[in-house]
Amino acid sequence: MPKVVRFHELGGPEVLKIEETATPQPGKGEVRLKVQAVGLNRAEAMFFHGNYLEQPKLPSLLGYEAAGVVEAVGPDVDRDWIGKQAAVVPSFSMNSYGLxxxxxxxxxxxxxxxxxxxxxxxxxxxWMQYLTAYGALIEIAQIRKDDFVLITAASSSVGLAAIQMVKAEGAVPITTTRTSVKKAELEALGADHVIATEEEDLVARVKEITGGKGARVIFDPVAGPFVEKLAEAAAQSGILIEYGSLSLAPTPLPLFTMFGNRMVIRAYTLFEITGDLAKLKDAKEYVYERLEDGRFQPKIAKTFPFAQTVEAYRYLESNAQVGKVVITVP
Known part of the structure; x- marks a missing residue:
């Protein structure tokens, strides 16, 4: 019998259990994937902790992003998919599907x-990392050549995808990390500038790098009190795009700073892209083309076997990684 990861209560990675289940059968509009690899995301960790956009319906499946081979299709699905290699675009509730x-x-x-x-x-x-970056940087901010783009939590998979995207568009990526430990690696991965926020004055460094202008685009998944500093680092008529709340702390509205620099703070989730078929089509073509020609290259931080799922999520939560944590499935 195939195995699946479920959790029956909220908590840390230790609540995740590997269980046997019946072979799932695809219904109308669905396929069954023989999973080969699963990419881990902060969204899943927030989900089993009970801190995500939606609460899990227990017992719950887990997993947003996987790659494998299509081995069966349901009614109304093109049978040409059978036998094809494919990855899954996160575009659904984990209360409905788990990978x-x-x-x-x-x-x-x-x-x-x-x-x-x-x-x-x-x-x-x-798909999670590049489509998330695409929606914010290309669809919303419409970054252009020579823009200064401030990317926080830059060692994450989305942060690295954003660096590659900014470079591909001819703009300048300014990245942040908490300490200098990951600085050299971020520079090697394309960051033009790296600011260690626990060791340097973020606003002063951004102003220095940009010749006093500030960053036109800021891409942040952390939120919380640091938003006030990010707002101070924004250029006149700049935009701060918040795509997460990893700090889990209340996020103040820096209203007087916004009055001063006429900036915009914009909330954004990947579902703005995946929920619109026309936008999703454009986004997938954009990403595929750049993966094919080498402008984009996924960075794998570490892989774990399926049996070590708990250890994989513990590593994800340690913040030690630079890039994507992936579970390989036998």
Whole structure:
């Protein structure tokens, strides 16, 4: 019997259990994926802790992003999918589907092919990070050549995708990390500037780098009190895009700073892209093209076997990684 990861109560990674289950059968508009790799995301950790946008319905499945081979299709799904390699675009509720399993049913509309030159591990580290960055930087901010773009939590998979995207568009990535430990690696991965926020004055450094102008675009998943500093680092008529709340702390509205620099603070989630078929089509084409020609390259921080799922999420929560944590499935 295939195995699946479930949790029956909220808590840390230790609540995750590997259980046997019946082979899932795809329904209308669905496919069954023989899973080869699962990319881990902060969203899942927040989900089993009970801190995500939605509360899990217990017992709950887990997992947003996977790559594998389509082995069965449900009614009204093109049978040409059978036998194809595909990755899953996170575009659904984890209360409906969970991909951390040996076999998983997913909506056919959530499938996304990836270039054959990528491994399944890299395929599982593709859609969440690049589509998240695309929606904010290309769709909303419309970054352009020579823009200064401030990317916080830059060692995350989304942060690294944002660095690559900013560079590909001819703009200048300014990144942040808490200490200097990851500084050299971020520079090697394309960051033009790295600011260690626990060791340097963020606002002063951004102003120095930008010749006093500030960053036109700020891309932040942390929120909380640091938003006030980010607002001070924004350029006139700049935009701060918040795509997460990792701090789990109340986020103040820096109103007087906003009055002074006429900036915009914009909340954003990936579902703005995945919930619009036209936007999703454009986004997938944009990402696929750049994966194919090498401008984009997923960075894998560490892989874990399926049996070490708990250890994999503990590592994710340690913040030690630079890039994507991936679970490989036998």
């Amino acid at each position: 951390l399993a040996e076999e998983a049913v997913v909506p056919a509309l959530a499938l996304g092919e990836y270039p054959a030159k990528l491994s399944a591990t890299e395929g599982a580290a593709t």
